[in-house]
Amino acid sequence: MNNMNVPLITLRSISKEFPGVCALSDVSLDLYSGEIHCIVGENGAGKSTLMKILSGAYSPTSGQIVLNNEIYDELDPETAQNLGIQIVYQENDLVHSMNAVENIFIGREKTKKLGFVDKKSMYSEAKKIMQEFDIEIDLSVKIENMSVSDQQFVKILKALVNNSRLLILDEPTSMFNIEDSTKVLELVKKIANQGISVVYISHFLQEVLDIADRITVLRDGVVVKTYEEVKNITMGDLTLHMVGRPIDKFYQRDKIKISEEKRLEVCDLKLNKNSPEVNFFVKKGEIVGIYGLVGSGRTEIVRTISGADRFYSGTIKVDGVSVNINSPKDGIAVGIAHITEDRQQLGLNLCHSVLENLLIVKLQQMRKSLLYDYKKQGSRVQSIIDKLKIRTPNLLQKVIYLSGGNQQKVVLGKWLITDAQIYIFDEPTRGIDINAKYEFYEYMTELVKQGKSVIMISSDMPEIISMSDRVLVVRDGSIKDEFTQDEINEQNIVCSALGVAI
Amino acid sequence: MRKAKAILNDQRILLAIVILLMVIIVGTISPKFVQLSNIMAIFQQVSVLGVLTMCMSLLIISGGIDLSLGNMMALSAVVVASLLMQGKSLLLAVTAGVLTSTVCGLFNGLIITTFQTIPLIITLGTGQIFNGISLLIAGGSFLQFENKLNFLREIKLFNYIPLMVAIMLLCVGFMGVLVNKTKFGRRVVAIGGNEKNAYLSGINVKLYKIIAYTLSGAMVSIAGLILASRLNSITANAGSGYELDAMVACVMGGVTLDGGRGTIIGAFLGCLLTGVISNALDILGVHAYVKIIITGAIIVTAVVLSNISSLKRE
Ligand SMILES: Nc1ncnc2c1ncn2[C@@H]1O[C@H](COP(=O)(O)OP(=O)(O)OP(=O)(O)O)[C@@H](O)[C@H]1O
Ligand SMILES: [Mg+2]
Numbered sequence: 096m097n098n099m100n101v102p103l104i105t106l107r108s109i110s111k112e113f114p115g116v117c118a119l120s121d122v123s124l125d126l127y128s129g130e131i132h133c134i135v136g137e138n139g140a141g142k143s144t145l146m147k148i149l150s151g152a153y154s155p156t157s158g159q160i161v162l163n164n165e166i167y168d169e170l171d172p173e174t175a176q177n178l179g180i181q182i183v184y185q186e187n188d189l190v191h192s193m194n195a196v197e198n199i200f201i202g203r204e205k206t207k208k209l210g211f212v213d214k215k216s217m218y219s220e221a222k223k224i225m226q227e228f229d230i231e232i233d234l235s236v237k238i239e240n241m242s243v244s245d246q247q248f249v250k251i252l253k254a255l256v257n258n259s260r261l262l263i264l265d266e267p268t269s270m271f272n273i274e275d276s277t278k279v280l281e282l283v284k285k286i287a288n289q290g291i292s293v294v295y296i297s298h299f300l301q302e303v304l305d306i307a308d309r310i311t312v313l314r315d316g317v318v319v320k321t322y323e324e325v326k327n328i329t330m331g332d333l334t335l336h337m338v339g340r341p342i343d344k345f346y347q348r349d350k351i352k353i354s355e356e357k358r359l360e361v362c363d364l365k366l367n368k369n370s371p372e373v374n375f376f377v378k379k380g381e382i383v384g385i386y387g388l389v390g391s392g393r394t395e396i397v398r399t400i401s402g403a404d405r406f407y408s409g410t411i412k413v414d415g416v417s418v419n420i421n422s423p424k425d426g427i428a429v430g431i432a433h434i435t436e437d438r439q440q441l442g443l444n445l446c447h448s449v450l451e452n453l454l455i456v457k458l459q460q461m462r463k464s465l466l467y468d469y470k471k472q473g474s475r476v477q478s479i480i481d482k483l484k485i486r487t488p489n490l491l492q493k494v495i496y497l498s499g500g501n502q503q504k505v506v507l508g509k510w511l512i513t514d515a516q517i518y519i520f521d522e523p524t525r526g527i528d529i530n531a532k533y534e535f536y537e538y539m540t541e542l543v544k545q546g547k548s549v550i551m552i553s554s555d556m557p558e559i560i561s562m563s564d565r566v567l568v569v570r571d572g573s574i575k576d577e578f579t580q581d582e583i584n585e586q587n588i589v590c591s592a593l594g595v596a597i
Numbered sequence: 598m599r600k601a602k603a604i605l606n607d608q609r610i611l612l613a614i615v616i617l618l619m620v621i622i623v624g625t626i627s628p629k630f631v632q633l634s635n636i637m638a639i640f641q642q643v644s645v646l647g648v649l650t651m652c653m654s655l656l657i658i659s660g661g662i663d664l665s666l667g668n669m670m671a672l673s674a675v676v677v678a679s680l681l682m683q684g685k686s687l688l689l690a691v692t693a694g695v696l697t698s699t700v701c702g703l704f705n706g707l708i709i710t711t712f713q714t715i716p717l718i719i720t721l722g723t724g725q726i727f728n729g730i731s732l733l734i735a736g737g738s739f740l741q742f743e744n745k746l747n748f749l750r751e752i753k754l755f756n757y758i759p760l761m762v763a764i765m766l767l768c769v770g771f772m773g774v775l776v777n778k779t780k781f782g783r784r785v786v787a788i789g790g791n792e793k794n795a796y797l798s799g800i801n802v803k804l805y806k807i808i809a810y811t812l813s814g815a816m817v818s819i820a821g822l823i824l825a826s827r828l829n830s831i832t833a834n835a836g837s838g839y840e841l842d843a844m845v846a847c848v849m850g851g852v853t854l855d856g857g858r859g860t861i862i863g864a865f866l867g868c869l870l871t872g873v874i875s876n877a878l879d880i881l882g883v884h885a886y887v888k889i890i891i892t893g894a895i896i897v898t899a900v901v902l903s904n905i906s907s908l909k910r911e
């Protein structure tokens with residue numbers, strides 16, 4: 096770290112108020128060149144808002160930004176970029192109808208004479224950076240045809256191609272598996288070594304402890320503490336400051352007795368003509384964890400069960416009766432709730448209220464008369480909001496105005512409110528803070544206590560290990576191994592997922 | 598197999614196939630249809646719409662729309678015609694016409710961006726304003742300008758291509774290059790595809806939108822000149838309905854109304870298809886009323902087809 100004495104950028108008592116919400120109050124922060132500064136805090140603590148003020152997306156209600164001895168009352172995106180502030184936003188914000196390379200250079204197009212774009216040099220520059228940071232994506236593919244994690248890499252590349260003095264990454268790894276996350280962490284270290292200041296936001300506290308030079312904890316829009324040294328901090332310390340009370344590091348779940356009755360049976364399921372057959376079952380009151388690397392086919396398998404995708408052949412039985420599931424509606428009808436992985440795009444009506452979003456599935460089920468009675472559901476909705484700690488000023492707030500993590504909780508909530516028998520969670524706790532995560536585990540335990548069944552896909556190893564009664568490992572589209580009780584440990588699972596001998 | 602699917606998903610190729618099929622079928626029934634002179638006639642018939650479709654596609658791709666295009670075109674042509682009738686020089690008249698529609702476009706752009714209003718409704722209103730001004734200038738009468746614009750029809754490049762057709766093709770080429778190859782064009786596509794993202798990427802979204810509307814306005818005057826030349830006269834209401842035809846051509850060509858998608862060539866082929874249909878039905882001697890029904894049916898089919906590829910995308 097150099098220039099430790101003069102900060103590159105200083106935020107001076109920044110406050111930001113939205114109608115009905117005070118997102119930040121009197122936040123001050125120094126950022127130095129070459130440091131990795133991590134910001135942690137619960138969902139809705141104000142992390143993204145603070146970063147958006149730095150990148151010029153929002154203007155602060157009060158406070159100043161000092162850079163190069165110049166004082167700015169607010170920035171706009173163009174100015175911020177010209178000053179060398181680059182950001183990877185938490186939300187997915189790409190132009191879906193354009194390809195990767197074009198997205199990377201939007202607003203910074205390379206041109207030849209007369210304003211003609213210079214595709215060649217854009218490709219070569221993007222390739223150069225991809226090589227430098229060991230990123231592999233196909234630049235000519237349209238965003239809409241890309242996987243979520245590739246899209247995330249496009250966002251990161253977009254921030255990297257421009258000369259930056261400050262790089263902000265807002266939960267860059269929440270869409271990634273371990274391998275890709277490691278890449279991003281390496282990349283962050285490399286960048287910081289080049290003397291660029293990095294602000295890194297994440298709910299993966301281990302990640303944070305691994306890479307941070309300094310850590311700032313935000314709670315309710317206020318800086319609770321800035322750690323100048325990371326050496327002796329534990330995750331416990333961090334969560335204590337984030338939440339304001341100590342919480343356990345490892346979640347201990349109440350085990351309950353599982354009934355012998357099979358709730359869901361999947362027999363000889365083939366996704367398409369040449370894919371392997373998949374067989375598994377879930378009992379009443381059981382939590383089945385599904386683990387597999389990204390691309391192993393785990394998501395595809397559960398998508399067919401809930402009716403989100405069609406399958407080629409096979410039967411699905413619910414309570415011993417074989418059922419026909421051709422669409423999500425059919426899935427809901429037989430009591431399957433499916434919480435998808437890609438929540439921003441598939442799970443929410445961003446421009447509708449929290450209340451409407453929470454009730455959208457429920458309403459389908461209780462449609463008896465023409466008119467819906469929203470008010471009757473009020474208490475039920477409120478209890479979900481309390482349970483998941485969804486931070487919203489009121490029930491009628493539009494979802495788009497919630498923080499990223501709180502949006503995810505709304506998706507979870509809307510399925511929890513329905514009376515399903517089988518819950519399928521695909522990466523349920525991505526982007527959710529540690530406190531809310533444990534609340535969600537409680538809730539899940541509650542569900543199985545009522546005799547319901549849960550299938551949970553997760554890449555979060557502690558989550559899989561502490562929550563599952565049984566773990567299925569998927570590789571190359573089929574279920575390779577099954578672990579129960581004592582066999583459920585990290586080594587077994589990882590070896591099986593990678594396909595190496597134990 | 599995958600490639601075949603990709604090709605069928607490409608609106609341009611789909612349309613080209615449809616047009617080709619029509620040409621072959623109708624050509625076999627009535628050979629007159631495929632004569633070079635008739636083909637030129639088709640191009641001449643779509644030359645006004647062709648230019649307007651270019652304006653419309655730029656705006657739709659940018660995430661906007663302009664329903665005042667028809668009336669804007671008429672206003673511009675009325676200005677030209679009345680100046681010509683007063684004996685003013687062609688150069689002066691044309692300059693005034695271009696300026697008129699450019700200002701109209703700028704006006705639309707300014708209102709839409711300053712007040713962040715829905716272009717659909719705003720331009721419906723401004724279209725009325727333009728129409729009113731045309732009526733004030735022209736009254737209810739036909740403005741005739743002593744064949745002073747005949748040169749657009751009569752001059753033929755290589756002895757075959759009427760000047761107006763060449764101009765239209767030039768407009769298509771210009772717009773195609775603008776949208777696909779230039780920084781301006783790519784930024785317009787980005788704005789239409791995701792306005793928030795474009796803004797956060799440091800693009801001056803308002804400015805680009807204003808430029809797009811203004812540019813489209815400037816181009817509308819070309820359509821106005823061609824229209825006046827073809828009719829050899831002009832009335833205040835001569836342009837009404839054209840904006841909807843242009844919109845249909847765009848959508849048939851795969852330019853979707855939510856912006857950021859579609860190609861200029863596609864839009865042009867959409868426009869050409871309407872011309873081919875109408876000409877073919879005439880040549881086949883289809884009754885005028887039946888012709889309307891068939892035209893409508895083909896439009897519906899084409900739009901449904903264009904939507905199928907986007908349904909798959911979901
Ligand atoms: N545009 C907006 N309008 C109204 N309220 C907003 C807006 N953006 C954010 N908020 C509110 O401000 C608060 C802080 O949100 P912010 O997105 O900064 O949280 P965060 O710390 O990034 O959380 P997460 O970890 O969930 O991403 C939240 O209560 C949120 O609801
Ligand atoms: Mg956030």
